[in-house]
Amino acid sequence: xxxxxxxxxxxxxxxxxxxxxxxxxxxxxxxxxxxxxxxxxxxxxxxxxxxxxxxxxxxxxxxxxxxxxxxxxxxxxxxxxxxxxxxxxxxxxxxxxxxxxxxxxxxxxxxxxxxxxxxxxxxxxxxxxxxxxxxxxxxxxxxxxxxxxxxxxxxxxxxxxxxxxxxxxxxxxxxxxxxxxxxxxxxxxxxxxxxxxxxxxxxxxxxxxxxxxxxxxxxx
Amino acid sequence: xxxxxxxxxxxxxxxxxxxxxxxxxxxxxxxxxxxxxxxxxxxxxxxxxxxxxxxxxxxxxxxxxxxxxxxxxxxxxxxxxxxxxxxxxxxxxxxxxxxxxxxxxxxxxxxxxxxxxxxxxxxxxxxxxxxxxxxxxxxxxxxxxxxxxxxxxxxxxxxxxxxxxxxxxxxxxxxxxxxxxxxxxx
Numbered sequence: 001x002x003x004x005x006x007x008x009x010x011x012x013x014x015x016x017x018x019x020x021x022x023x024x025x026x027x028x029x030x031x032x033x034x035x036x037x038x039x040x041x042x043x044x045x046x047x048x049x050x051x052x053x054x055x056x057x058x059x060x061x062x063x064x065x066x067x068x069x070x071x072x073x074x075x076x077x078x079x080x081x082x083x084x085x086x087x088x089x090x091x092x093x094x095x096x097x098x099x100x101x102x103x104x105x106x107x108x109x110x111x112x113x114x115x116x117x118x119x120x121x122x123x124x125x126x127x128x129x130x131x132x133x134x135x136x137x138x139x140x141x142x143x144x145x146x147x148x149x150x151x152x153x154x155x156x157x158x159x160x161x162x163x164x165x166x167x168x169x170x171x172x173x174x175x176x177x178x179x180x181x182x183x184x185x186x187x188x189x190x191x192x193x194x195x196x197x198x199x200x201x202x203x204x205x206x207x208x209x210x211x212x213x214x215x216x217x218x219x220x
Numbered sequence: 221x222x223x224x225x226x227x228x229x230x231x232x233x234x235x236x237x238x239x240x241x242x243x244x245x246x247x248x249x250x251x252x253x254x255x256x257x258x259x260x261x262x263x264x265x266x267x268x269x270x271x272x273x274x275x276x277x278x279x280x281x282x283x284x285x286x287x288x289x290x291x292x293x294x295x296x297x298x299x300x301x302x303x304x305x306x307x308x309x310x311x312x313x314x315x316x317x318x319x320x321x322x323x324x325x326x327x328x329x330x331x332x333x334x335x336x337x338x339x340x341x342x343x344x345x346x347x348x349x350x351x352x353x354x355x356x357x358x359x360x361x362x363x364x365x366x367x368x369x370x371x372x373x374x375x376x377x378x379x380x381x382x383x384x385x386x387x388x389x390x391x392x393x394x395x396x397x398x399x400x401x402x403x404x405x406x
Contacts, residue, residue, distance in 0.1 A: 030234070034256065078332050100332045119336050121326045122300045123318055123359070172325040173300070174318075174361050174379075191325040191361045192379040192393045208377075208393045 032057045033081065044068070049075035049097065056081035065091050065108075074116070077101065082122060091128075091160070096167065104171075107131075109160035115167035115185065125176045129160035166201060188216050228252075244270040244292075251276070258282045259330040269294065269311065283330040285344035291352065299356075302327035305346030305364065313350055316358035316376065321348055323364045351386065373401055 031037045035055040039048060042060055045068040052073055059079060063070060065087040073079070074097035082103035087093050091108040095101065096116035103122040106112055109129045114120070132142050133156040145154040161180030165171070169183050172191035183189070183199045190206025190213070199205045203212045226249040228237055234253040242264040243249055254274060258265065260282040268274060269292035278296050280288060283304030290296060291311035299315045301307055303323040309315070320327070323346040328336060346364035350356070354368045357376035362368070367383040368390075374380055375391025375398070384390045389398045 033253075078335075080329060098335075100328055100336060102328050102332070119326055119328060121322075121328060122302065122320060170326040173302075173320040173322060173327055174359060174377075188326070190379070191320065191322070191363065192359075192377065206379075206394070 043070070045070040047072045049073055049077065051076045053078045055079065059083040060085055062086040064088050067092055071095075074099070089158075103173075109158050111162040113162070113164045115165055115169065117168045118165055119170045121171060121173040121175075121191070123174045124171050126163060126165075127176065128163050128179045129158050130179065131158055132156065172206075186216060238265065240265040242267045244268060244272075246271045248273040250274065250278070254278050255280050257329040257331060259284055260286045262287045266290075272296065281327065281329045283333060283344070286330075300327075302329070303346065303348070303364075304330070304333070304344050305348075306344075307348045309350045310352035310354065310370070312353040314355045316356050316360060318359045319356050320361045322361070323348070325361075325363055357391075371401065 033056050035053055037057055041057055043063055046060060047069045058081060063085045067090045070087050070092060071085055072094045074095055076098050077095055079101045083101045084105045085093055086106060087108045089109055091110055093106050093108050093112045095114045098116055099114055099118040101120050104120045104124045104126050107127040112126055112128055133139050138156050142156050144150050145152060163177055164182045166183055166185035168186045171189045174192045175189050176194045178196045181195050181198060184201025186202045187199045188204045189195060193206045193210040194208040195210040202216050204214045204216050205212050225246055226243050232252060234251050237252040238255050238258055240263045241255060247268045247270055258280050261284045265282060266280055266288045268290050271292055272290055272294040274296040275298055277298035279300050281302035286304050288301055288307045290309045293311055294309060294313045296315045298317050299319040299321055301321045305323045307321055348362055348366045350368045351370040353371045355373045357374055359377045360374045361379045363381035365381045368374060369384055369386030371387045372384045373389045377393060378391050378395040379393045380390055380395045387400050389401055391398050
């Protein structure tokens with residue numbers, strides 16, 4: 001039976017294939033969901049600092065970056081199982097010291113930098129590209145190219161714009177951080193906000209699209 | 221035909237259910253995996269009413285003083301309930317996919333709350349109450365202070381932290397009361 005593989009043709013390169021494991025027993029399998037697994041199982045292009053807690057190996061499943069390092073994690077970072085590092089091509093995701101990543105889905109084609117002491121809540125999407133062209137004619141060609149049998153080399157080039165999230169920022173549940181956004185240090189992003197523009201340091205932003213609603217110091 | 225009720229002896233693939241989680245008769249729970257981050261010391265911490273279904277990606281991220289009560293005949297479709305306070309859900313409620321019921325806008329699992337101060341680690345007084353027959357849309361967010369009246373509907377993607385009167389539709393981000401539900405007898 002033909003081996004069905006979904007997803008882009010550019011599989012990760014230069015990283016150890018973690019899936020070539022012998023049968024795991026039930027306890028080992030549960031450990032990989034509850035943070036008790038061996039970090040040696042991570043792809044070769046992931047750097048982790050000291051005293052980090054990674055809940056699930058699944059967070060690094062979609063990592064397909066050819067860059068080394070492709071993911072850099074600082075010291076004392078907690079990464080919960082809902083986190084997904086979908087890092088493609090030659091992209092990089094950096095996470096600063098003492099951050100808490102509960103459920104961000106990183107979709108990265110360039111660079112996403114998370115500062116220190118950043119708290120990212122459940123169901124957050126951090127996406128640094130539109131991934132598809134907006135012009136209708138190019139979009140139609142793109143739709144054909146990305147089908148399973150399509151010619152992936154005819155895809156439109158992916159324009160990605162780096163995202164920077166400053167130190168001490170808190171990102172609320174369900175928020176979306178879109179391409180090219182820089183969020184200043186100490187900002188708070190409300191639950192459900194869709195951030196399409198830069199947020200200044202110390203600002204409190206919310207809504208869809210997100211607007212600055214005030215300063216964090218006033219609302220505390 | 222195998223029963224689809226919660227069967228800890230046969231159907232459970234994760235660790236045993238915590239002692240302070242009560243599942244009433246004919247209720248369905250996918251797995252105790254939903255309680256992997258539950259740190260509540262209350263007794264009971266979670267009560268799931270009879271004939272209610274709690275589906276696979278639902279998760280209860282409960283702090284030490286948290287208490288969640290879910291009524292009968294509810295469909296709990298994959299919300300994230302993250303609180304150190306009280307959440308009360310009435311009978312016949314429908315809770316949509318990927319919704320969030322939390323006591324602060326930046327909830328984190330209880331194991332991480334101590335390390336993050338301020339509003340991320342609030343007091344246990346917060347309360348979220350849903351009356352009977354409430355429909356919470358997909359990806360909606362209910363925050364502390366949300367009181368949803370009987371028969372009300374919360375639109376998909378809304379962020380609600382205020383009182384929604386009975387029979388009303390609340391929608392938007394920021395949320396507004398849009399108007400009464402069509403078809404509701406006066």
